[in-house]
Amino acid sequence: MSEGSGTPPPARVAPYRLGYRYSRGGMVPCAACGQPFPQRRQRGQYCSDHCRNAAWQQRHESGTNRVRLAERRCAHCRRPFTPQRSTARYCSPRCRVMAWRIRQGAVGQ
């Protein structure tokens, strides 16, 4: 009687379908998209290769964008300075104006 031969065993539902919490049994949020996924034995932070690649690329690109421009000399006062833009030629707006004035002949030389 206790053996319910007529009833099928309860279907096994994947843990993540039951509102699984991160604290229980290796579910971790993906570092890229935030979706919880079962962590593998390997040290994985991402739910898929797609997320891993995207995150890696993002980090890689942001890293190269922050490379400081090489120091150069001001075209006017000849002092070395670190330009904010790759097209900067003068160490300061003042030098730029001065150089412009000289070019215009406003400053006698």
Ligand SMILES: [Zn+2]
């Ligand atoms: Zn992901």
Ligand SMILES: [Zn+2]
């Ligand atoms: Zn200058």
